Amino acid sequence: MEQYLHEIVGVPDSIRDNEGAVLKIAEALNVQVKAEDINICHRVKRKGSNNIIVPFVSHKVKAALYKQRVKLKHVHFADIFTDATAADQVQANKIFINENLTAFHRELVGKANARKEELSLLGVWTINGKVFVKTSPKGRPVQIYSEHGLNNL
Numbered sequence: 001m002e003q004y005l006h007e008i009v010g011v012p013d014s015i016r017d018n019e020g021a022v023l024k025i026a027e028a029l030n031v032q033v034k035a036e037d038i039n040i041c042h043r044v045k046r047k048g049s050n051n052i053i054v055p056f057v058s059h060k061v062k063a064a065l066y067k068q069r070v071k072l073k074h075v076h077f078a079d080i081f082t083d084a085t086a087a088d089q090v091q092a093n094k095i096f097i098n099e100n101l102t103a104f105h106r107e108l109v110g111k112a113n114a115r116k117e118e119l120s121l122l123g124v125w126t127i128n129g130k131v132f133v134k135t136s137p138k139g140r141p142v143q144i145y146s147e148h149g150l151n152n153l
Contacts (some may be wrong), residue, residue: 004062005100007044008052010077012088018042018052021081025095028080029068037061053100066127069097099126112150119153 011021018041026033039055056062077092078084084092101109108131112124123134123141132141135153144150 004056004059006054006056006062006066007046007098007100008054008095009049009098010092010095011052011081012077012084012092013043013050014088015081015084018054021052022054024080025072025097026065028075029065029071031061031065031068033061033065066097066099072096099129101126101129105129105131108144108147108150111147112144115150119150121153 008022008025011018011025015021019035019038022038022041023033023035037057039057041052041054043050044053045051056065072095075095077095078089080095081088081092105126109124109126112119112121112131112133115121116124119133119135121133121135122137123132125132131144133144133150133153134141142153144153
């Protein structure tokens with residue numbers, strides 16, 4: 001069975017109900033996600049954080065949540081987890097939803113983000129594991145496949 005994964009960043013370790021956290025975030029984004037839509041949630045340590053990995057049963061549910069992730073720019077942890085401890089509300093600020101990428105693509109996104117100013121990139125994002133950049137407001141997004149492609153923008 002193919003897995004449709006997201007990685008949720010910014011939920012403190014003290015929030016133990018991973019599935020409940022995912023459902024609260026989906027509700028805050030007005031995305032219909034039910035417990036049956038989630039295969040199983042677990043934490044994975046990455047760069048000092050303990051992110052939640054969410055395998056969804058359906059690509060449709062995964063895509064709907066990922067599409068609405070941009071709304072998280074205006075939502076703070078305390079807005080979603082109103083019953084969290086005061087310490088968690090102070091410590092946790094923003095929540096992000098990322099695709100769970102291969103190490104190669106994660107590194108490529110990191111390099112593109114690090115070079116945003118130098119290359120005049122307006123944005124870097126992924127869709128279904130593919131890396132895209134935008135170089136001008138009216139220009140079309142460009143898919144990059146490697147660091148070589150990034151260097152040739």
